[in-house]
Amino acid sequence: MKATDIKDPEYFHKVVDCQYACPAHTPVPEYIRLIAAEQYTEAYMVNWESNVFPGVLGRTCDRPCEPACRRGRVEEEPVAICRLKRVAADHKGDVKHLMPKPAETKNGKRIALIGGGPASLTVARDLAPLGYEIHLYDEQDLAGGMMRSQIPSFRLPAEVLNEEVNFILDMGIHTHLKTYVSSLKEVLEKDYDAIFVGTGAPRGRDLPDLPGRWEAAQSIHIGIEWLASVAFEHTSKIGKKVIVLGGGNTAMDCCRTSRRLGGDEVKVVVRSPFSEMKASPWEKEDAMHEDIPILDCHVPKSFVTENGVLKGMTFEKVHAVYDEKGRRSLVSTGEPDVFIEADEVLMAIGQENSFPWIERDLGIEFDKWEMPMVDSVTFQSTHPKVFFGGDSAFGPKNVITAVAHGHQAAVSIDLFCRGESLQKRPDPMTNLVSQKMGIHEWSYDNAVVDDLRYVVPQADKTMTLANRKVEVELGFNLSVGFKEAQRCLNCDVQTVFNTSRCIECDACMDICPTSCITFTTTGPEEELRQRLIAPAPNTSQYLSVSDLLKTGRVMVKDEDVCLHCGLCAERCPTAAWDMQQYLYSVTKACKLPGAVI
Numbered sequence: 001m002k003a004t005d006i007k008d009p010e011y012f013h014k015v016v017d018c019q020y021a022c023p024a025h026t027p028v029p030e031y032i033r034l035i036a037a038e039q040y041t042e043a044y045m046v047n048w049e050s051n052v053f054p055g056v057l058g059r060t061c062d063r064p065c066e067p068a069c070r071r072g073r074v075e076e077e078p079v080a081i082c083r084l085k086r087v088a089a090d091h092k093g094d095v096k097h098l099m100p101k102p103a104e105t106k107n108g109k110r111i112a113l114i115g116g117g118p119a120s121l122t123v124a125r126d127l128a129p130l131g132y133e134i135h136l137y138d139e140q141d142l143a144g145g146m147m148r149s150q151i152p153s154f155r156l157p158a159e160v161l162n163e164e165v166n167f168i169l170d171m172g173i174h175t176h177l178k179t180y181v182s183s184l185k186e187v188l189e190k191d192y193d194a195i196f197v198g199t200g201a202p203r204g205r206d207l208p209d210l211p212g213r214w215e216a217a218q219s220i221h222i223g224i225e226w227l228a229s230v231a232f233e234h235t236s237k238i239g240k241k242v243i244v245l246g247g248g249n250t251a252m253d254c255c256r257t258s259r260r261l262g263g264d265e266v267k268v269v270v271r272s273p274f275s276e277m278k279a280s281p282w283e284k285e286d287a288m289h290e291d292i293p294i295l296d297c298h299v300p301k302s303f304v305t306e307n308g309v310l311k312g313m314t315f316e317k318v319h320a321v322y323d324e325k326g327r328r329s330l331v332s333t334g335e336p337d338v339f340i341e342a343d344e345v346l347m348a349i350g351q352e353n354s355f356p357w358i359e360r361d362l363g364i365e366f367d368k369w370e371m372p373m374v375d376s377v378t379f380q381s382t383h384p385k386v387f388f389g390g391d392s393a394f395g396p397k398n399v400i401t402a403v404a405h406g407h408q409a410a411v412s413i414d415l416f417c418r419g420e421s422l423q424k425r426p427d428p429m430t431n432l433v434s435q436k437m438g439i440h441e442w443s444y445d446n447a448v449v450d451d452l453r454y455v456v457p458q459a460d461k462t463m464t465l466a467n468r469k470v471e472v473e474l475g476f477n478l479s480v481g482f483k484e485a486q487r488c489l490n491c492d493v494q495t496v497f498n499t500s501r502c503i504e505c506d507a508c509m510d511i512c513p514t515s516c517i518t519f520t521t522t523g524p525e526e527e528l529r530q531r532l533i534a535p536a537p538n539t540s541q542y543l544s545v546s547d548l549l550k551t552g553r554v555m556v557k558d559e560d561v562c563l564h565c566g567l568c569a570e571r572c573p574t575a576a577w578d579m580q581q582y583l584y585s586v587t588k589a590c591k592l593p594g595a596v597i
Helices: 009-015 017-021 028-036 040-051 054-060 081-091 118-130 158-169 184-188 223-231 249-260 281-289 399-417 478-485 507-511 525-530 567-571
Strands: 110-114 133-137 174-176 194-197 220-222 241-245 265-269 298-306 309-322 328-332 338-341 344-347 386-388 429-434 493-497 517-520 543-545 554-558 577-585
Touching (some): 028 081, 028 478, 040 081, 054 081, 054 158, 054 399, 081 478, 110 118, 118 399, 241 249, 241 309, 249 344, 309 344, 493 554, 507 517, 507 567
Parallel strands (some): 110 194, 194 386, 220 344, 241 265
Antiparallel strands (some): 309 328, 429 577
């Protein structure tokens, strides 16, 4: 193998698993250390610079960072990264003076944002400080998009969302609320320099051909539309017996909201096995905690009605069968159909994009699924002025993915308006700094101890079920937040090896608690991985390989199992190892307050 090039900005980025897994690449260990140091405002601003909505995401994020957390690879639960983000948001000081002010001088360019959700708001936040005149269009009364219409108040209080949306709108954004855009052609005729489409995936899937669907249509609802109706207080009650169809997070929001609006017997019914439901594990746990059973492996067969009144549904019981390639089929068990009573049914079986307002003669190409053809790097459509992001670009995802799209689309729009190539993306900002405070001392806490994840407390169930606006999770208090922050392994503090100082005493290899260091002869990567002291089978993470040492051997370290504990650096008699903090800030259109670099 060739020696590792640590100057490649993506090398150490990938080693910081949590940050690498985050679509917006939030520098997780950096803000967790700030929380441990009781610097909550600073921790909030580090978050805000990357993910834009720390208070929202600290409550609702899908947490792709947590399965990647290194803690989970040492037979423990991952750090509660998401809920620590909330600690920073809940305990921050006044941050208004840290936010960008409206640009004093405009650059003469006008940008239209269609849809007021997280992707569009991120574009607005990144471009407004550069002097762009931003016009945001949304059919709702307030900006926020799906964060407002599809996330219930018991998970995301309105005041939290309003605060973070207003941080952006206060940058001088021109809002056109309660304005439905019915024609992209008309928007193009307004001579904007660029248009960003962030309208989400607004259409919920239906079961139009299921027998009985239209006989009792008034009692059968599309899940996301129903949630929006509740959010905007057009709907305030539901029947006593409710069936929620679907196994994703929207289904969990529908069933839990139903319990708060009068549903005494609420059941979730899903086609797939329980373990394969798309809902996050914690979402399923919260639903079951509120006495909502989840019936898996039930395929809908019909809506049962009597004189136009819904009585319930029939389901076929199935089980999952997998072929040699792991593909799943649902096969009938042969048991009699199951009838479940219901006064109302909510269908949360998926979401689809819908672009009836985009004329097909504008130069925007659509694929066979009626999705726009969008460049996955630049987010530009086949019409050079029109960009897409969030769910409207590649289908339903989540808030943090929409934010990531917004950042990159803003970079592209800025390049486009300046007449530069969209393919020449600016490099990320990086920094690698030694944490040395003595020969064998470091400026961070590097002790690795067994420490179980702390549980986030919840409000009393009798109180939360009585009022849909009472937040269920209470968040960590400062004491528990500190303890949870201490579980972080500081994966952004890297073990940097200096070949010229190494005397090949093997002391680092002997002291390593995970046997991740090996001194050996080099060879092809596949073969080398097998003959390390501890074989390194996870090829998704790097091997760190040194230049040739004096004996002709190389130092090989498996980045996958390194705990960043620093014992190798403390033990080394020649300081061939150093602990150096790596900061990585994903490319954005402009430098913002709170940036970590």
